[in-house]
Amino acid sequence: MSAAPQLDPFLPDIYSVRDVRRELPDTVTLEVAPKAGARPDFEPGQFNMLYAFGIGEIAISLSGSAGSGETFIHTVREVGAVSAAISKLEVGAELGLRGPYGAGWPVNEAEGSDVVFVAGGLGLAPLRPAILHVLANRNRYGRVVLLFGSRNPTELLYRDELADWRQRLDVDIDVTVDHADAEWRGNVGVVPALIPRAAFDPTDTIAFVCGPEVMMRFSVAALRDAGVPLDHVYVSMERNMKCAIGLCGHCQFGPTFVCKDGPVMRFDAIADIFSIREI
Amino acid sequence: MTETAKSVISLDGLQALIDALAAKNYQVLGPTVHDGAIIYDAITKTADLPAGWTDRQDGGRYRLERRDDDALFGFVVGPHSWKQFLHPAKETLWKASRGPDGIVVTAEEPSPQKLAFLGVRSCELAAIAVQDKVFCEGPYLDVPYAERRKDAFIVAVNCGEAGGTCFCVSMQTGPKAEAGFDVALTELHHNGAHEFLVEVGSESGAALMQDVPHRPASNEQVSAAEAAVANATNQMGRTLDTNGLKELLQGNSNHPQWDAVAERCLSCGNCTMVCPTCFCTTVDDHSDLSGDNAERVRKWDSCFTLDFSYIHGGSVRTATRSRYRQWMTHKLASWYDQFGTSGCVGCGRCITWCPVGIDITEEAAAIRAAPMSDKEKPNERP
Numbered sequence: 001m002s003a004a005p006q007l008d009p010f011l012p013d014i015y016s017v018r019d020v021r022r023e024l025p026d027t028v029t030l031e032v033a034p035k036a037g038a039r040p041d042f043e044p045g046q047f048n049m050l051y052a053f054g055i056g057e058i059a060i061s062l063s064g065s066a067g068s069g070e071t072f073i074h075t076v077r078e079v080g081a082v083s084a085a086i087s088k089l090e091v092g093a094e095l096g097l098r099g100p101y102g103a104g105w106p107v108n109e110a111e112g113s114d115v116v117f118v119a120g121g122l123g124l125a126p127l128r129p130a131i132l133h134v135l136a137n138r139n140r141y142g143r144v145v146l147l148f149g150s151r152n153p154t155e156l157l158y159r160d161e162l163a164d165w166r167q168r169l170d171v172d173i174d175v176t177v178d179h180a181d182a183e184w185r186g187n188v189g190v191v192p193a194l195i196p197r198a199a200f201d202p203t204d205t206i207a208f209v210c211g212p213e214v215m216m217r218f219s220v221a222a223l224r225d226a227g228v229p230l231d232h233v234y235v236s237m238e239r240n241m242k243c244a245i246g247l248c249g250h251c252q253f254g255p256t257f258v259c260k261d262g263p264v265m266r267f268d269a270i271a272d273i274f275s276i277r278e279i
Numbered sequence: 280m281t282e283t284a285k286s287v288i289s290l291d292g293l294q295a296l297i298d299a300l301a302a303k304n305y306q307v308l309g310p311t312v313h314d315g316a317i318i319y320d321a322i323t324k325t326a327d328l329p330a331g332w333t334d335r336q337d338g339g340r341y342r343l344e345r346r347d348d349d350a351l352f353g354f355v356v357g358p359h360s361w362k363q364f365l366h367p368a369k370e371t372l373w374k375a376s377r378g379p380d381g382i383v384v385t386a387e388e389p390s391p392q393k394l395a396f397l398g399v400r401s402c403e404l405a406a407i408a409v410q411d412k413v414f415c416e417g418p419y420l421d422v423p424y425a426e427r428r429k430d431a432f433i434v435a436v437n438c439g440e441a442g443g444t445c446f447c448v449s450m451q452t453g454p455k456a457e458a459g460f461d462v463a464l465t466e467l468h469h470n471g472a473h474e475f476l477v478e479v480g481s482e483s484g485a486a487l488m489q490d491v492p493h494r495p496a497s498n499e500q501v502s503a504a505e506a507a508v509a510n511a512t513n514q515m516g517r518t519l520d521t522n523g524l525k526e527l528l529q530g531n532s533n534h535p536q537w538d539a540v541a542e543r544c545l546s547c548g549n550c551t552m553v554c555p556t557c558f559c560t561t562v563d564d565h566s567d568l569s570g571d572n573a574e575r576v577r578k579w580d581s582c583f584t585l586d587f588s589y590i591h592g593g594s595v596r597t598a599t600r601s602r603y604r605q606w607m608t609h610k611l612a613s614w615y616d617q618f619g620t621s622g623c624v625g626c627g628r629c630i631t632w633c634p635v636g637i638d639i640t641e642e643a644a645a646i647r648a649a650p651m652s653d654k655e656k657p658n659e660r661p
């Protein structure tokens with residue numbers, strides 16, 4: 001046998017579920033803690049690879065408070081085999097976890113500027129650590145705006161927390177739904193439509209955008225039309241991921257690897273490839 | 280390095296070289312004839328090598344023919360590459376079990392078997408160097424690859440003839456092995472003698488040669504070896520103009536040639552399987568009937584499949600046009616952004632083994648012949 005092999009980046013660590021909270025009929029938030037040792041630190045916008053025993057491994061963003069801590073928080077929407085298995089885990093159940101991976105939201109570089117968060121649907125989950133960071137360090141930022149769009153009022157993610165944030169006077173929150181129901185009193189329409197009327201200084205704003213690709217495309221266009229330079233706009237890209245460590249090739253997006261060059265990318269750097277269909 | 284001068288070994292010397300590798304506990308792998316093609320397999324004797332065979336290659340065509348001499352390396356590259364040993368088509372990454380104490384994950388032990396590759400062509404050395412960059416120089420080390428790679432012994436063979444789909448000269452990867460080998464051979468048929476000129480490329484190569492009877496090369500033998508390589512240089516089956524190619528391809532993502540090639544491409548992925556640099560993989564997770572033992576298996580994957588780019592809701596690259604564009608632009612352009620090198624080494628395998636004979640050099644030339652002006656390529660989306 002040769003010398004002890006180097007730390008194998010494919011090996012998951014074992015975590016156990018501390019808490020489960022059902023957010024929506026198809027979405028749960030899990031709090032997981034390492035079975036042994038401490039969890040690594042992470043930055044807002046990074047993600048982990050979660051492994052459901054015998055079923056598979058998927059990329060899931062960190063959605064709790066960044067930095068150090070005892071547990072990781074993940075919000076998972078059930079869309080297929082692996083996400084369904086993870087969503088069904090109960091308190092005490094174990095799962096594999098590798099991470100954190102990827103480039104996050106530049107919350108430190110944004111200090112001193114206005115910050116605009118634009119989220120669509122589950123896109124609020126990867127933004128949540130950045131929002132929590134900005135709110136926890138509120139005096140370091142200018143105006144703070146959160147624009148959130150959801151398909152319909154019953155699918156509003158983090159509803160209670162949104163209500164709490166709305167109580168704060170130091171953050172502007174605007175929420176819209178694609179399809180209203182009888183009780184809905186708020187905006188109806190797509191989230192980019194909220195941008196023109198939001199109060200921020202376009203010449204000194206950092207915008208963080210996360211959601212489905214079409215939603216990001218129209219949001220970036222609206223931010224640009226509002227006068228925000230594209231090098232102040234960040235998006236979180238999504239591509240198929242098998243390894244998360246730059247070795248499987250799946251997440252290629254033009255010349256970039258979303259897993260290691262992203263998922264958060266400064267828009268001006270990818271504007272050309274972002275406009276190419278099926279790249 | 281203790282031995283830098285060129286030397287010469289006989290056919291028996293080549294057998295002694297194979298024996299010396301075996302004595303140092305290497306499994307020796309080299310070219311053999313099987314089912315009408317030259318493939319890489321375990322060898323123990325010079326008689327296992329494809330004596331007197333050559334290959335005729337063209338777009339979508341491969342045929343073995345007898346030579347009028349008994350050359351052991353008188354052919355170029357076939358459907359196999361050394362990738363299948365360093366980066367196997369299928370391998371278990373780890374196993375996991377679930378018991379009263381929860382989940383336990385166990386790394387797969389690396390195989391203790393050291394590998395020696397005999398007959399590695401210059402383009403293949405370049406391909407191994409490309410995969411070294413991918414697997415060993417990124418932020419994360421591919422441990423299974425690195426374990427196999429660090430122990431591999433490489434006996435290169437310089438090409439004396441080029442194949443019909445070769446373009447290593449264009450890619451500056453051959454036909455002479457310049458670096459990345461332990462020992463390099465040039466097959467000589469000189470003055471009626473069948474011999475091999477030997478160049479040593481590493482300490483382990485020099486150590487091996489201590490166990491192989493050899494004598495200093497004469498000036499004539501050195502010139503004969505140079506002439507053989509020059510012959511291959513002049514025979515390149517294909518050429519590819521790489522001047523500004525990266526910018527050309529990245530600036531022509533909307534070129535009609537992508538539609539033209541998509542009409543012929545079957546999206547079969549053969550090109551990615553035979554390519555010695557293509558590294559993409561997927562993983563397969565499964566458990567046994569008890570449900571308590573699971574494993575994660577990594578397998579070669581191809582960017583030509585729909586699943587490759589699947590994200591919930593649909594694949595990113597649904598059209599064959601987008602998939603071929605991804606493959607070719609990756610090889611010839613974005614590889615530079617990612618790894619500082621071309622992803623194509625000019626081995627010609629993708630041309631030969633494409634069932635419909637699609638030729639990467641012709642596709643690139645077609646775009647170069649009629650690049651689109653900026654006016655003609657509006658942004659594809661608002």
Ligand SMILES: Cc1cc2nc3c(=O)[nH]c(=O)nc-3n(C[C@H](O)[C@H](O)[C@H](O)COP(=O)(O)OP(=O)(O)OC[C@H]3O[C@@H](n4cnc5c(N)ncnc54)[C@H](O)[C@@H]3O)c2cc1C
Pocket residue numbers: 047056057058059060061062075076077078079080081082083084122125126237238239240241242263589590591592
């Ligand atoms: C950086 C990143 C962060 C993400 N964060 C979250 C999050 O916080 N919460 C959440 O619910 N989802 C998140 N996703 C999406 C999540 O990874 C997919 O929903 C999940 O992979 C679906 O797997 P499945 O087996 O359940 O579904 P299936 O649809 O059966 O998928 C089959 C396989 O395709 C691949 N795949 C499918 N969809 C995606 C996708 N969208 N992205 C990457 N690979 C995919 C996976 O390998 C998956 O196993 C994130 C994706 C990325 C790339």
Ligand code: SF4
Pocket residue numbers: 550553554555556557610622623624625626627628629630639
């Ligand atoms: S792209 Fe084709 S010619 Fe280039 S290295 Fe791969 S198989 Fe060989």
Ligand code: SF4
Pocket residue numbers: 543544545546547548549550551583629632633634635636637
């Ligand atoms: S280029 Fe040829 S080998 Fe490659 S996917 Fe298309 S048909 Fe198959």
Ligand code: FES
Pocket residue numbers: 240241242243244245246247248249250251252257258259260
């Ligand atoms: S997910 Fe494997 S390379 Fe990015």
